[in-house]
Amino acid sequence: MTILLSTLNARYTHASLGLRYLLANMGELRSQTTIQEFVIGAKTTDLVERLLAHRPRIVGFGVYIWNVEETTRVVAMLKRVAPEVTVILGGPEVSYETGEQAIAKLADYVVTGWGDVTFPKLCKDILEGPQPLMKVHAGVQPPMAEIALPYSLYSDEDIAHRTLYVEASRGCPFKCEFCLSSLDKTAWPFPLDGFLAQLENLYGRGARLFKFVDRTFNLNVKTSLKIMQFFLDKIEANPGDPVYAHFELVPDHLPEALKESIAKFPPGALQFEIGIQSFNPEVQALVSRRQDNAKAADNIRWLCEHSQTHLHVDLIAGLPGEDVASFARGFDHLVSLGAQEIQFGILKRLRGTPIIRHTGPFGMVYDPYPPYTVLATNLIDFATMQRLVRFARYWDLVANSGRFGNTTRVMLGDAPFENFMAFSDWIYTRTDATHRIALDRLARLVQEWLQLRGMDQAAAAALLASDYAGRIDGGAHGAKQTAAAAPARQVRHLAA
Numbered sequence: 001m002t003i004l005l006s007t008l009n010a011r012y013t014h015a016s017l018g019l020r021y022l023l024a025n026m027g028e029l030r031s032q033t034t035i036q037e038f039v040i041g042a043k044t045t046d047l048v049e050r051l052l053a054h055r056p057r058i059v060g061f062g063v064y065i066w067n068v069e070e071t072t073r074v075v076a077m078l079k080r081v082a083p084e085v086t087v088i089l090g091g092p093e094v095s096y097e098t099g100e101q102a103i104a105k106l107a108d109y110v111v112t113g114w115g116d117v118t119f120p121k122l123c124k125d126i127l128e129g130p131q132p133l134m135k136v137h138a139g140v141q142p143p144m145a146e147i148a149l150p151y152s153l154y155s156d157e158d159i160a161h162r163t164l165y166v167e168a169s170r171g172c173p174f175k176c177e178f179c180l181s182s183l184d185k186t187a188w189p190f191p192l193d194g195f196l197a198q199l200e201n202l203y204g205r206g207a208r209l210f211k212f213v214d215r216t217f218n219l220n221v222k223t224s225l226k227i228m229q230f231f232l233d234k235i236e237a238n239p240g241d242p243v244y245a246h247f248e249l250v251p252d253h254l255p256e257a258l259k260e261s262i263a264k265f266p267p268g269a270l271q272f273e274i275g276i277q278s279f280n281p282e283v284q285a286l287v288s289r290r291q292d293n294a295k296a297a298d299n300i301r302w303l304c305e306h307s308q309t310h311l312h313v314d315l316i317a318g319l320p321g322e323d324v325a326s327f328a329r330g331f332d333h334l335v336s337l338g339a340q341e342i343q344f345g346i347l348k349r350l351r352g353t354p355i356i357r358h359t360g361p362f363g364m365v366y367d368p369y370p371p372y373t374v375l376a377t378n379l380i381d382f383a384t385m386q387r388l389v390r391f392a393r394y395w396d397l398v399a400n401s402g403r404f405g406n407t408t409r410v411m412l413g414d415a416p417f418e419n420f421m422a423f424s425d426w427i428y429t430r431t432d433a434t435h436r437i438a439l440d441r442l443a444r445l446v447q448e449w450l451q452l453r454g455m456d457q458a459a460a461a462a463l464l465a466s467d468y469a470g471r472i473d474g475g476a477h478g479a480k481q482t483a484a485a486a487p488a489r490q491v492r493h494l495a496a
């Protein structure tokens, strides 16, 4: 193969949509191009050996926040042992602040932004001349109808074992400053009929779990309705053959027609991820996030009470202008609305995002290494931020895992943030760990905590046993993917 497209995925189950788009759009070079995916955590020498086994002339790497450090090592080694191989980088991590990055210095070329037409053109120039003079090439955005869709490139193994990412649109019209999508001018839809035909094809090949990476699925309600009807038709035609669809929604836009459609889905078929990020209007204004909090709360409540959708709602700690008390109020409000999962993320300074303008005024201190997590602000010191990080981790283990549904409700009581923070601080002093806590040990610790808080031993054991029985019965959280297994939304948005 002349051209190799490669990336290091965060997990085996994450099939790279970006690489498949590139391959689908290689035009006359497509027959000379192949994909070689890896998973982070492998030995650099093994990766380089496997890349070179293809004898490529060009290797294109998809570089993301989760793989930039390992990919930098791969590129450095590759250029040492095979300097004749041309290395091209692309992906969100190298699309901004390109010149300052070690990986960009090691590579021959970088494509920033959209690679669909710019990457194949660059490869053609490298192979056939004239040789490109510039190192950094700004990706050209073609009309959406001219982008070849990549879904036929999902293999049967991908369909059987991996998450299938799909997108009906790219971009976002909103301007939340912590998010890379804020740099998009708007959202651009793919022609809907062609997209639905591809979904039909995937479904016909056995695909049953579709994860939409559209930033705001409910932006254009007509389109949303047609896509949802596609899934409703499948469910109606094959009631014994469940299909699952995952969408990201803006919370304050749920017209009646959409509600009617949502209400028709059976339990578990629909998963919504809803970004709240902060309920504090001053913080929202600071980071340019437009959100009608009352409408958002009403819609979340409606979804919890009138639909069988699994809801996953995001909050971000460490935003400029938000102290712990404000975050806690937002958290408690969200718990009261009844969402099944609250993803508690810690702010990251993604390369290129405008949130950097608040660094000085709000004393924002970020980790200089990926994923560039905020370490302190003028309102939350480092030690407190560490407590929040641990809270998020234990929250995933206990609440979002769905393993302790009844117990969590009791633990939270009428002051969810305060009570869970007390548990988080206590369990950390008991274990000195936030990872690798076996489930049975975690259950024992939770019981010990309940007893410390005044519950007698038999009642605490019975409460935990009720969760265990619920799981054996395939209870409320039966087959869902847990937030603990999912990367935070800020990062996940980089996946496509």
Ligand code: SF4
Residues within 6 Å of the ligand: 172, 173, 174, 175, 176, 179, 180, 181, 182, 215, 216, 250, 275, 493
């Ligand atoms: S956080 Fe969501 S709504 Fe805001 S810019 Fe990003 S994708 Fe758009």
